Amino acid sequence: MTSTAPSLLTELQLDALTELVNLGVSKAAANLREMVGAQVHLSVPTVELVTRGRAIAILAERESNNLVAVHQVFEGDIGGRALLIFPETKSLELVRAITGGDLPLEDIIELEQEALAETGNVLLNSCLATIANMLHRSLKMSLPEVLRGNAATFFSLAPPPEAGDVVMFLYITFAVRERDISGYIAMIMDMPSLTALTHLLDEFIERTAG
C-alpha cells in the first residue's frame, strides 16, 4: 500500500534499504540460532512507506492476539524504533529455548521479562549495528524495554511523530520451527529521518556499486 504515501525513495534507494535490513536481520538470526540451538528461518524483508495507521493494520492483520514486544529507540543521523514482536503465547517458549529447557515453569515465568529483554537486546543491536556500520554512521540505542499490547499500542508510543503521519515500516518474520517460536522484527522511522536516510543510502550505493 505504498500508494498511500509519497514515493520519497527511488527504486534503487528502496532496494539498498531492503538489502541493508536483510544483512542486519540475517546477522541477528545467526545470533539467535546460537542462543536457541536450532535453525532460525527468515522471510524476505518488506520495506514500505505507509501511514502509521496502515503499519498498525499490516501487523494487526497477521496477529490479532496479545503481543509482547522488546522495544529499543535508536538515535543519530537517523532515528526511529526497532521492535522484536511475538505473540504472547510464544514468548515463554522462546525463554524455554534460550535457558536450555529444563527449568520449571515458575522459574521460566520469573525469568521471562529479563530473558526477553536480553534476547531483544542482542537481536536488535546486532541488526541495527550492522545497518549503522554499512551506512558508516553510529546509532545510539536505548535500553531494551519489554511491552505488552497490540500493534496499535506499539506503534503509537511516545514520543509522538515529529511530522506527518507517514512512517517507513520494515518488517520481517522469523521462525524456529523445531521450537514453535515465531515473531517479527519491525522498524519504524518518522519522516524527518527519511530525508537523512536518503542521503545515507546514496552514499552507501556509491560505495557499494559506484
Added chain:
Amino acid sequence: MTYKLLIVDDSKLARMSVAKAMKALYPDWERVEAANADEALALSSDALFDVALLDFNMPGRDGLELATDLRKAHPKMPIAIISANHQDEIVARATAIGATFLPKPLTETALSGFLKTALDQIESAKR
C-alpha cells in the same frame, strides 16, 4: 578464454556490487544477472554458465533450492551461496550441495578467492 558468470540476487544493488568487483577482478568475463530462481533457471537452460553466484534469501525459491536444481543439470559447475546468515544449518546445506558459502556483504577478496578455486576446478575438469 572468457568465462560466463551467473549472478542471482533479488537486490539490484547487490548485483551491481558483484559487477563492480568483477570489473576489477575479471573484466573480460561475461556477466548475466537474474533477480530470482525462476529467471536463473530459464537463463541456464538457454546458456551454459561456468560459475554461479547465488543470494540465499530471495522471494520464491531461495538460493539453496536454486543451487540444488542447478547442480542436477550442471554437476561440476562451481556455485557460491552468498548470505549474511551464516547459521550452521545453512552453511552445512551449501556444503552438502557442493557449493561454497560466502559471507555478505561480499568482499572483493572473498570473491577473488572463490573464483580462483573455481577456475582451477573448471580447468582441471577439462583435462
